[in-house]
Amino acid sequence: MRHLLSIEDLGAAGINEILDLSDTFVEVSGRSIPKVPALRGKTVAWLFYEDSTRTRLSFETAAKRLSADTMNFGVSSSSVNKGEGLRDTVETITAMGVDAIVVRHASPGVPWQITRWTDACVINAGDGWHQHPTQALLDCYTLRQHFDSLEGRHIAIVGDIKHSRVARSDLLAFTMLGAEVTLVAPQTLLPPSLEGWPAKTSHDIDAVLPSADVVYLLRMQRERMHEALLPSLREYRAGYGLTLDRCALLADHALVMHPGPMNRGVEIDPEVADLDRSVVVEQVANGVAVRMAVLYLLLGSGVELTGGAR
């Protein structure tokens, strides 16, 4: 596999390969000088058409710990603002001699389009509502630190599934690793069709929580109110928010996850975010190691990533 576009492309074997390698980079990140020369001489370009602080910093940290050179094609300050097309931008970056392009774009599918115009590895750092494969990998890694296996585990993904690339990626990753997933959301925040999705759905979070090993909360965006998808954030919290009261329904071992940034007081009560069962900070920390593993496998290992179905 030359690119990392969709979590689906990896299959269970590919996911496990990356997670296994991530252990090594967790160890590297724990050293007093957390840096290895694995990608010395390699150049990674960031092409972020959509605002991102966390994902970009995480990738940047990962690349630097591997000694790669990085360059940032800042979209707001570049020729893109002067009307340069996607293809011209990609061909320009490619001509400078980059080994990987990490791309985020508000339009779904852009990473696929880019592969037609460059010989560099393309890593999808989020395309519209569609995919965010490294988020799924870091979520799987975080879960692996708490559970021996995801086989038979029950994971509830709660919130705005329809507009979420995290939900689309995590659902595939979790189920490929053997978990059962229930999507919990108001009907307006579910995709128009769930044909072929390996998940159950529910509008009743209280009925789902008792059997959940993991509750994965999604960020509720304010702009959804303008599209008449919900009456109010207050009503959303009442129906779907993980309140402190609701937490009492959870099994003792159940974990709470969130891709960040959190809307405390909306999808998650402030107190819940700070409970021991909340692993949000671990997710962020693991993000660096997992992205090191991805960069290393695609750029430095000299071995092809296994790749799965499809």
Place this chain on the structure above:
Amino acid sequence: MSLVIKGGTLVDATGTRRGDVRIEGDTIAAVGDGLTADRTIDAGGCVVSPGFVDLHTHLRQPGREQAETIETGGRGAALGGFTAVVAMPNTDPCMDSAAVIREVIEWARTAPCDVFPTAAITVGRRGEALSPMAELAQLGVRIFTDDGDGVQDDRLMKRALEYSVGLTPFTGGQSVTLAQHCEVSVLSEGGSMHEGEWSSRLGIPGQPSEAEELMVMRDIALARATGARVHLQHLSTEGSVEMVRRAKAAGLAVTAEATTHHFTLTDACCADYDPVFKVHPPLRGDRDVDAVKAGLADGTIDAIATDHAPHTRDSKELPFDQAPPGMLGLETALALALTELDIPLETLIGLLTWRPARIAGIDDVHGGPLVAGHQANLCVFDPELEWQVAGAAMASRSENSPYEGRTVRGRARHTVLHGEVVVHDGEAQR
């Protein structure tokens, strides 16, 4: 100079028979056996039919000549077997005034295909105020449409239909037709493909079937209320086809077209995010494709249209949700109809010729029977010839064919426009 088309199978509204067609000037002089003339064109193994009529063509001139011009689009049409195309008004400036319509008619004089301009129903296609419909009708416009944007305002659409009924003094007694791109925009806004299984999986905002169907339903109701002629463009859903079927059974003056892509491609084509498959209305599901085919077979749908919509390579390399909708169609329509539709040849030719000609109000000159005295607008095609689609080889200035690389069957061999051979052995003559 006289011309004879020799040895073909003649198919028109009167039926199928073998024979030669002798043409003098711009008119069919005789049809029969053993005819001779100054020039002979071989039609052995071929079908001779009236020239095709496309109710839905985007020629892009004026305004987007880098994508297409009346000349290049007209050449593509001729190569596809068309002798008449109805040009959509979403040009820049838009075809909503006598000045622009006159220009288009003037430019079209030298095109190797007759071009009949439509005009916008509303000024600037903005859906706010009626265009000068009587003045435009006087210049020859017989179809009014805000194509690309259906008229959203119910009252304005009703007024436009009412007004259209009284335009006969300006047309020499001919009726005009209002053609609608049926799409309730608040339901489809922001969508780039059919809303359903594939859009959900791909994370592409969708355009639901009901966005089309609600406007089909409204316009049928308004046709009933006003008695005006309504033509529904590019039907794409099972529900739309069924509503038109019922409207026709009730005797309403409603006609409809379907594009080649809506009976050959589905939303699954969007899986690789190639914007060449982005089109409005969007490619739908298998059931919709089957319903469109059934509608063509049983006469519910009156015409095969191309919705030929050229776009430059640059614009089709934008992200899927930003790329403009539309695909080429003129040079592939016949082959796809022959390859994909399981209907009698006479029915198929009716969908491409006399039935659309009647809707366009040009059946005195186009789509007419192959009989002496009629205008010599005809197409000679080889129904068995296999060929491979290549956008770069087309006459169009653009290359956005969704059938790139596909092997199809059937191709126009000669096209005759007002007695002139504008395509000979598959080559454009001008």
